[in-house]
Amino acid sequence: MSSEAMAAPDNTTLRQFYHDTRTDLKPGDLIAAGYSSNYGTRKQASWVYLTGTLDAAIWGAELAAGTGRERIYIVEPTGPIVDDPNLTDKKFPGNPTQSYRSREPLRVTGEVTEWQGHSPERLKEMKDHLERLKAQGIEAID
Template sequence: MDKNKPLEQFYHGTKTDLKLGDLIEPGHPSNYGKRKHAKYVYLTGTLDAAIWGAELAQGDAPERIYLVDPSGPIEDDPNLTNKKFPGNPTKSYRTAYFLRVVGEIKDWQAHSSEQLEAMKSHLKKLEQEGIEAIED
Protein backbone atom coordinates (compact mmCIF):
# COMPACT_ATOMS: atom_id res chain seq x y z
CA MET A 1 0.00 0.00 0.00
CA ASP A 2 1.23 3.50 -0.84
CA LYS A 3 1.84 5.23 2.52
CA ASN A 4 1.28 8.63 0.89
CA LYS A 5 -2.16 7.79 -0.47
CA PRO A 6 -4.96 8.69 1.97
CA LEU A 7 -7.30 5.87 2.89
CA GLU A 8 -10.75 6.27 1.37
CA GLN A 9 -13.62 6.88 3.76
CA PHE A 10 -16.60 4.55 3.38
CA TYR A 11 -20.20 5.01 4.49
CA HIS A 12 -23.21 2.75 5.02
CA GLY A 13 -26.75 4.14 5.21
CA THR A 14 -29.42 2.21 7.11
CA LYS A 15 -32.21 2.41 9.66
CA THR A 16 -30.52 -0.10 11.96
CA ASP A 17 -29.26 1.19 15.30
CA LEU A 18 -25.60 0.14 15.53
CA LYS A 19 -22.75 0.89 17.91
CA LEU A 20 -19.02 1.40 17.38
CA GLY A 21 -17.39 -1.94 16.64
CA ASP A 22 -20.61 -3.62 15.48
CA LEU A 23 -20.41 -5.72 12.32
CA ILE A 24 -22.62 -5.36 9.26
CA GLU A 25 -22.65 -8.79 7.65
CA PRO A 26 -24.08 -10.43 4.52
CA GLY A 27 -27.04 -12.78 4.94
CA HIS A 28 -29.69 -10.35 6.12
CA PRO A 29 -32.81 -9.53 4.07
CA SER A 30 -32.15 -6.89 1.43
CA ASN A 31 -33.87 -3.51 1.67
CA TYR A 32 -34.86 -3.73 -1.98
CA GLY A 33 -36.72 -5.90 -4.45
CA LYS A 34 -37.97 -9.22 -3.13
CA ARG A 35 -35.96 -8.77 0.10
CA LYS A 36 -33.90 -11.89 -0.51
CA HIS A 37 -31.11 -12.64 1.92
CA ALA A 38 -28.25 -10.56 0.57
CA LYS A 39 -24.98 -12.24 -0.38
CA TYR A 40 -23.24 -8.88 -0.03
CA VAL A 41 -23.20 -5.78 2.11
CA TYR A 42 -23.08 -2.41 0.42
CA LEU A 43 -20.95 0.62 1.08
CA THR A 44 -20.15 3.87 -0.64
CA GLY A 45 -17.44 6.48 -0.83
CA THR A 46 -19.98 9.34 -1.00
CA LEU A 47 -22.17 10.72 1.74
CA ASP A 48 -25.00 11.37 -0.75
CA ALA A 49 -25.22 7.70 -1.76
CA ALA A 50 -25.23 6.68 1.92
CA ILE A 51 -28.07 9.13 2.57
CA TRP A 52 -30.09 7.46 -0.21
CA GLY A 53 -29.37 4.08 1.38
CA ALA A 54 -30.64 5.28 4.75
CA GLU A 55 -33.71 7.02 3.33
CA LEU A 56 -34.75 4.04 1.22
CA ALA A 57 -34.08 1.36 3.85
CA GLN A 58 -37.05 -0.65 5.10
CA GLY A 59 -38.69 0.22 8.40
CA ASP A 60 -39.77 3.22 10.39
CA ALA A 61 -36.67 3.68 12.54
CA PRO A 62 -34.57 6.83 12.17
CA GLU A 63 -32.12 6.96 9.26
CA ARG A 64 -28.47 6.54 10.19
CA ILE A 65 -25.19 7.02 8.36
CA TYR A 66 -22.23 5.01 9.60
CA LEU A 67 -18.53 5.21 8.83
CA VAL A 68 -17.40 1.67 8.05
CA ASP A 69 -14.22 -0.26 7.38
CA PRO A 70 -14.49 -3.24 5.04
CA SER A 71 -12.82 -6.42 6.29
CA GLY A 72 -12.08 -7.81 2.85
CA PRO A 73 -12.00 -6.93 -0.85
CA ILE A 74 -14.69 -4.65 -2.28
CA GLU A 75 -15.99 -4.46 -5.85
CA ASP A 76 -18.08 -1.99 -7.82
CA ASP A 77 -21.80 -2.39 -7.13
CA PRO A 78 -23.17 -3.92 -10.37
CA ASN A 79 -26.65 -2.61 -9.51
CA LEU A 80 -25.45 0.93 -10.25
CA THR A 81 -22.03 0.91 -11.86
CA ASN A 82 -22.06 1.15 -15.65
CA LYS A 83 -25.83 0.52 -15.74
CA LYS A 84 -27.18 3.76 -14.35
CA PHE A 85 -23.98 5.65 -13.62
CA PRO A 86 -21.11 4.85 -16.02
CA GLY A 87 -17.73 4.83 -14.31
CA ASN A 88 -19.13 4.58 -10.76
CA PRO A 89 -19.35 8.31 -9.86
CA THR A 90 -21.46 7.34 -6.82
CA LYS A 91 -18.53 5.26 -5.54
CA SER A 92 -20.98 2.44 -4.80
CA TYR A 93 -19.42 -0.86 -3.78
CA ARG A 94 -20.29 -4.24 -2.32
CA THR A 95 -18.39 -6.91 -0.44
CA ALA A 96 -19.00 -10.48 0.67
CA TYR A 97 -17.11 -9.66 3.88
CA PHE A 98 -18.32 -7.83 6.96
CA LEU A 99 -18.08 -4.08 7.53
CA ARG A 100 -17.03 -2.78 10.94
CA VAL A 101 -18.76 0.35 12.24
CA VAL A 102 -16.05 2.89 13.13
CA GLY A 103 -18.19 6.01 13.52
CA GLU A 104 -21.50 7.70 12.81
CA ILE A 105 -22.30 10.85 10.86
CA LYS A 106 -24.99 12.65 12.80
CA ASP A 107 -25.10 15.95 10.93
CA TRP A 108 -26.28 15.35 7.36
CA GLN A 109 -28.89 16.85 5.06
CA ALA A 110 -31.77 14.64 3.91
CA HIS A 111 -33.01 14.78 0.31
CA SER A 112 -36.09 16.88 -0.29
CA SER A 113 -39.45 15.14 0.08
CA GLU A 114 -39.94 15.62 -3.68
CA GLN A 115 -36.65 13.88 -4.49
CA LEU A 116 -37.42 11.05 -2.08
CA GLU A 117 -40.93 10.49 -3.46
CA ALA A 118 -39.59 10.51 -7.03
CA MET A 119 -36.99 7.86 -6.13
CA LYS A 120 -39.55 5.70 -4.30
CA SER A 121 -41.91 5.99 -7.27
CA HIS A 122 -39.11 4.93 -9.63
CA LEU A 123 -38.26 1.90 -7.48
CA LYS A 124 -41.96 0.93 -7.29
CA LYS A 125 -42.21 1.12 -11.09
CA LEU A 126 -39.18 -1.17 -11.47
CA GLU A 127 -40.77 -3.62 -9.03
CA GLN A 128 -44.05 -3.59 -10.98
CA GLU A 129 -42.09 -4.28 -14.17
CA GLY A 130 -40.50 -7.28 -12.49
CA ILE A 131 -37.02 -5.76 -12.48
CA GLU A 132 -35.07 -6.91 -9.45
CA ALA A 133 -33.27 -3.98 -7.84
CA ILE A 134 -30.44 -6.07 -6.41
CA GLU A 135 -28.27 -8.24 -8.63
CA ASP A 136 -26.65 -10.92 -6.51
Template sequence: MSDGSLDAGPFFHGTKAALVPGDLLEPGRASNFGAGDPANFVYLTATMDAAIWGAELAAGDGRGHVYRVEPTGSIEHDPNLTDTRFRGNRTRSYRTRDPLRVVAEVTGWESHPPEVLGQMRENLERMKADGIEAIND
Protein backbone atom coordinates (compact mmCIF):
# COMPACT_ATOMS: atom_id res chain seq x y z
CA MET A 1 0.00 0.00 0.00
CA SER A 2 2.03 2.91 -1.31
CA ASP A 3 1.04 6.48 -0.57
CA GLY A 4 0.44 6.80 -4.31
CA SER A 5 3.29 9.18 -4.97
CA LEU A 6 5.96 6.52 -5.48
CA ASP A 7 4.64 3.64 -7.54
CA ALA A 8 1.42 1.72 -8.00
CA GLY A 9 3.20 -1.61 -8.59
CA PRO A 10 2.72 -4.48 -8.97
CA PHE A 11 5.64 -5.22 -6.66
CA PHE A 12 8.09 -8.11 -6.57
CA HIS A 13 10.72 -9.52 -4.22
CA GLY A 14 13.58 -11.84 -5.20
CA THR A 15 15.08 -14.25 -2.68
CA LYS A 16 16.39 -17.78 -2.13
CA ALA A 17 13.72 -18.41 0.52
CA ALA A 18 10.89 -20.81 -0.33
CA LEU A 19 7.67 -19.01 0.55
CA VAL A 20 3.94 -19.50 0.03
CA PRO A 21 1.11 -17.01 -0.48
CA GLY A 22 0.20 -15.34 2.79
CA ASP A 23 3.74 -15.48 4.23
CA LEU A 24 5.11 -12.21 5.55
CA LEU A 25 8.59 -10.90 4.79
CA GLU A 26 9.74 -8.79 7.73
CA PRO A 27 12.79 -6.67 8.60
CA GLY A 28 15.37 -8.11 10.97
CA ARG A 29 16.84 -10.93 8.90
CA ALA A 30 20.48 -10.93 7.85
CA SER A 31 21.14 -8.69 4.87
CA ASN A 32 22.10 -10.39 1.60
CA PHE A 33 24.79 -7.77 1.08
CA GLY A 34 27.82 -6.47 2.94
CA ALA A 35 28.56 -8.04 6.31
CA GLY A 36 25.13 -9.64 6.58
CA ASP A 37 23.99 -7.45 9.47
CA PRO A 38 20.28 -7.54 10.32
CA ALA A 39 18.36 -5.46 7.77
CA ASN A 40 16.15 -2.69 9.12
CA PHE A 41 14.04 -2.86 5.96
CA VAL A 42 12.46 -5.29 3.52
CA TYR A 43 13.07 -4.49 -0.14
CA LEU A 44 10.71 -4.60 -3.10
CA THR A 45 10.73 -3.52 -6.71
CA ALA A 46 8.24 -2.80 -9.45
CA THR A 47 10.48 -4.35 -12.14
CA MET A 48 10.97 -8.04 -12.83
CA ASP A 49 14.62 -7.47 -13.76
CA ALA A 50 15.47 -6.05 -10.33
CA ALA A 51 13.55 -8.88 -8.63
CA ILE A 52 15.45 -11.44 -10.70
CA TRP A 53 18.74 -9.85 -9.58
CA GLY A 54 17.52 -10.21 -5.99
CA ALA A 55 16.71 -13.89 -6.52
CA GLU A 56 20.05 -14.58 -8.19
CA LEU A 57 22.24 -12.64 -5.74
CA ALA A 58 20.52 -13.49 -2.46
CA ALA A 59 22.60 -15.28 0.15
CA GLY A 60 22.06 -18.98 0.59
CA ASP A 61 21.98 -22.12 -1.42
CA GLY A 62 19.35 -23.36 -3.79
CA ARG A 63 17.46 -21.72 -6.59
CA GLY A 64 16.16 -18.20 -6.51
CA HIS A 65 12.50 -17.33 -6.28
CA VAL A 66 10.60 -14.24 -7.39
CA TYR A 67 7.40 -13.39 -5.56
CA ARG A 68 4.63 -10.91 -6.20
CA VAL A 69 4.26 -9.03 -2.92
CA GLU A 70 2.01 -6.40 -1.36
CA PRO A 71 3.30 -3.80 1.09
CA THR A 72 1.35 -3.72 4.37
CA GLY A 73 2.49 -0.17 5.13
CA SER A 74 4.28 2.75 3.54
CA ILE A 75 7.23 2.38 1.19
CA GLU A 76 10.13 4.70 0.37
CA HIS A 77 12.78 4.90 -2.32
CA ASP A 78 15.69 2.50 -1.69
CA PRO A 79 18.69 4.81 -1.16
CA ASN A 80 21.06 2.01 -2.15
CA LEU A 81 19.74 2.19 -5.72
CA THR A 82 18.37 5.72 -6.00
CA ASP A 83 19.44 9.33 -5.57
CA THR A 84 21.76 8.66 -2.63
CA ARG A 85 24.01 6.52 -4.85
CA PHE A 86 22.57 6.77 -8.37
CA ARG A 87 20.43 9.32 -10.19
CA GLY A 88 16.70 8.61 -10.20
CA ASN A 89 15.09 5.24 -9.55
CA ARG A 90 15.36 3.33 -12.83
CA THR A 91 14.93 -0.02 -11.09
CA ARG A 92 11.79 1.23 -9.30
CA SER A 93 13.30 -0.11 -6.06
CA TYR A 94 11.79 0.59 -2.67
CA ARG A 95 12.06 -0.42 0.96
CA THR A 96 9.76 -0.58 3.96
CA ARG A 97 9.94 -1.18 7.70
CA ASP A 98 6.56 -2.92 7.48
CA PRO A 99 6.04 -6.52 6.34
CA LEU A 100 5.48 -7.51 2.74
CA ARG A 101 2.77 -10.09 2.12
CA VAL A 102 3.53 -12.78 -0.46
CA VAL A 103 0.73 -12.89 -3.03
CA ALA A 104 2.10 -15.49 -5.45
CA GLU A 105 5.30 -16.97 -6.81
CA VAL A 106 6.26 -15.75 -10.28
CA THR A 107 7.34 -18.64 -12.48
CA GLY A 108 8.95 -18.82 -15.89
CA TRP A 109 11.43 -15.97 -15.42
CA GLU A 110 14.83 -16.21 -17.09
CA SER A 111 18.14 -15.84 -15.30
CA HIS A 112 20.72 -13.34 -16.47
CA PRO A 113 23.44 -14.85 -18.69
CA PRO A 114 26.22 -16.51 -16.63
CA GLU A 115 28.85 -13.97 -17.72
CA VAL A 116 26.62 -11.02 -16.69
CA LEU A 117 25.80 -12.67 -13.36
CA GLY A 118 29.51 -13.33 -12.79
CA GLN A 119 30.36 -9.67 -13.44
CA MET A 120 27.71 -8.53 -10.97
CA ARG A 121 29.01 -10.92 -8.31
CA GLU A 122 32.55 -9.61 -8.89
CA ASN A 123 31.28 -6.03 -8.49
CA LEU A 124 29.56 -6.93 -5.22
CA GLU A 125 32.71 -8.65 -3.92
CA ARG A 126 34.73 -5.56 -4.84
CA MET A 127 32.27 -3.34 -2.96
CA LYS A 128 32.43 -5.65 0.06
CA ALA A 129 36.25 -5.57 0.01
CA ASP A 130 36.11 -1.76 -0.19
CA GLY A 131 33.86 -1.68 2.87
CA ILE A 132 30.82 -0.35 1.01
CA GLU A 133 27.78 -1.42 3.00
CA ALA A 134 24.08 -1.21 2.34
CA ILE A 135 22.42 1.93 3.71
CA ASN A 136 20.44 0.50 6.62
CA ASP A 137 19.11 3.51 8.51
Protein backbone atom coordinates (compact mmCIF):
# COMPACT_ATOMS: atom_id res chain seq x y z
CA MET A 1 0.00 0.00 0.00
CA SER A 2 1.40 3.39 -0.89
CA SER A 3 1.32 6.52 1.23
CA GLU A 4 -1.33 7.95 -1.07
CA ALA A 5 -4.78 8.35 0.38
CA MET A 6 -7.05 5.36 0.13
CA ALA A 7 -10.78 5.53 0.44
CA ALA A 8 -12.31 4.52 3.72
CA PRO A 9 -13.69 1.01 3.51
CA ASP A 10 -17.40 0.76 2.88
CA ASN A 11 -19.75 -1.31 5.03
CA THR A 12 -19.30 -4.37 2.83
CA THR A 13 -15.58 -4.56 3.58
CA LEU A 14 -14.73 -7.14 6.22
CA ARG A 15 -11.64 -5.23 7.25
CA GLN A 16 -11.53 -4.23 10.91
CA PHE A 17 -9.67 -1.22 12.31
CA TYR A 18 -8.72 -0.39 15.89
CA HIS A 19 -7.93 2.75 17.89
CA ASP A 20 -6.13 2.52 21.22
CA THR A 21 -6.51 5.00 24.07
CA ARG A 22 -7.28 5.45 27.76
CA THR A 23 -10.39 7.49 27.02
CA ASP A 24 -13.86 6.18 27.83
CA LEU A 25 -15.92 6.13 24.62
CA LYS A 26 -19.10 4.46 23.41
CA PRO A 27 -20.40 3.27 20.03
CA GLY A 28 -21.26 6.19 17.79
CA ASP A 29 -18.68 8.54 19.34
CA LEU A 30 -16.27 10.23 16.95
CA ILE A 31 -12.53 10.33 17.55
CA ALA A 32 -11.18 13.45 15.86
CA ALA A 33 -7.86 15.18 15.35
CA GLY A 34 -7.21 18.35 17.32
CA TYR A 35 -6.95 16.84 20.80
CA SER A 36 -3.87 16.04 22.87
CA SER A 37 -1.97 13.04 21.57
CA ASN A 38 -1.92 9.84 23.65
CA TYR A 39 1.87 9.75 23.30
CA GLY A 40 5.07 11.73 23.73
CA THR A 41 4.70 15.33 24.85
CA ARG A 42 0.93 15.07 24.25
CA LYS A 43 0.92 17.95 21.78
CA GLN A 44 -2.21 18.65 19.78
CA ALA A 45 -2.62 15.91 17.17
CA SER A 46 -3.27 16.99 13.60
CA TRP A 47 -4.18 13.41 12.64
CA VAL A 48 -6.19 10.60 14.18
CA TYR A 49 -4.53 7.17 14.15
CA LEU A 50 -5.83 3.65 13.57
CA THR A 51 -4.43 0.19 12.94
CA GLY A 52 -5.55 -2.97 11.21
CA THR A 53 -3.83 -5.31 13.69
CA LEU A 54 -4.82 -6.10 17.23
CA ASP A 55 -1.16 -6.44 18.26
CA ALA A 56 -0.40 -2.85 17.23
CA ALA A 57 -3.53 -1.69 19.08
CA ILE A 58 -2.43 -3.57 22.21
CA TRP A 59 0.96 -1.81 22.12
CA GLY A 60 -0.80 1.52 21.65
CA ALA A 61 -3.18 0.94 24.56
CA GLU A 62 -0.34 -0.15 26.85
CA LEU A 63 1.82 2.86 25.93
CA ALA A 64 -0.92 5.52 25.89
CA ALA A 65 -0.49 8.36 28.37
CA GLY A 66 -3.08 8.99 31.02
CA THR A 67 -4.58 7.31 34.03
CA GLY A 68 -7.69 5.75 32.51
CA ARG A 69 -8.12 2.09 31.72
CA GLU A 70 -6.32 0.81 28.62
CA ARG A 71 -8.91 0.50 25.85
CA ILE A 72 -9.04 -0.77 22.30
CA TYR A 73 -11.95 0.41 20.20
CA ILE A 74 -13.17 -0.97 16.91
CA VAL A 75 -13.50 2.01 14.57
CA GLU A 76 -14.49 2.89 11.05
CA PRO A 77 -12.89 5.78 9.17
CA THR A 78 -15.27 8.50 7.98
CA GLY A 79 -12.85 9.70 5.32
CA PRO A 80 -9.63 8.78 3.53
CA ILE A 81 -6.80 7.10 5.41
CA VAL A 82 -3.08 7.05 4.60
CA ASP A 83 -0.12 5.00 5.81
CA ASP A 84 1.26 6.33 9.11
CA PRO A 85 4.81 7.50 8.29
CA ASN A 86 5.74 7.21 11.99
CA LEU A 87 5.61 3.41 11.63
CA THR A 88 6.09 2.80 7.92
CA ASP A 89 8.59 3.70 5.22
CA LYS A 90 12.10 2.84 6.46
CA LYS A 91 11.06 1.59 9.91
CA PHE A 92 8.59 -1.09 8.78
CA PRO A 93 8.63 -1.23 4.94
CA GLY A 94 5.34 -2.40 3.50
CA ASN A 95 3.37 -1.36 6.60
CA PRO A 96 3.15 -4.79 8.32
CA THR A 97 1.63 -3.09 11.40
CA GLN A 98 -1.19 -1.81 9.16
CA SER A 99 -0.82 1.60 10.79
CA TYR A 100 -2.78 4.46 9.26
CA ARG A 101 -3.87 7.99 9.98
CA SER A 102 -6.62 10.33 8.82
CA ARG A 103 -7.60 13.98 9.05
CA GLU A 104 -11.24 12.86 9.26
CA PRO A 105 -12.82 11.40 12.42
CA LEU A 106 -13.06 7.73 13.27
CA ARG A 107 -16.45 6.39 14.37
CA VAL A 108 -16.43 4.00 17.33
CA THR A 109 -18.42 0.86 16.47
CA GLY A 110 -17.41 -1.35 19.39
CA GLU A 111 -14.73 -2.25 21.90
CA VAL A 112 -12.35 -5.17 22.23
CA THR A 113 -12.87 -6.07 25.88
CA GLU A 114 -10.76 -9.21 26.09
CA TRP A 115 -7.14 -9.02 24.99
CA GLN A 116 -3.80 -10.17 26.34
CA GLY A 117 -1.19 -7.50 27.03
CA HIS A 118 2.56 -7.94 26.76
CA SER A 119 4.64 -9.30 29.63
CA PRO A 120 5.86 -6.74 32.17
CA GLU A 121 9.43 -7.39 30.98
CA ARG A 122 8.58 -6.79 27.30
CA LEU A 123 6.58 -3.67 28.17
CA LYS A 124 9.52 -2.31 30.20
CA GLU A 125 11.86 -2.94 27.24
CA MET A 126 9.57 -0.92 24.97
CA LYS A 127 9.17 1.93 27.48
CA ASP A 128 12.96 2.05 27.99
CA HIS A 129 13.43 2.22 24.21
CA LEU A 130 10.95 5.09 23.97
CA GLU A 131 12.76 6.93 26.79
CA ARG A 132 16.04 6.60 24.87
CA LEU A 133 14.38 8.10 21.79
CA LYS A 134 12.94 10.91 23.89
CA ALA A 135 16.41 11.65 25.31
CA GLN A 136 17.64 11.95 21.70
CA GLY A 137 14.87 14.46 20.96
CA ILE A 138 12.87 12.09 18.78
CA GLU A 139 9.12 12.63 18.93
CA ALA A 140 7.28 9.84 17.12
CA ILE A 141 3.91 11.53 16.63
CA ASP A 142 3.58 14.52 14.30
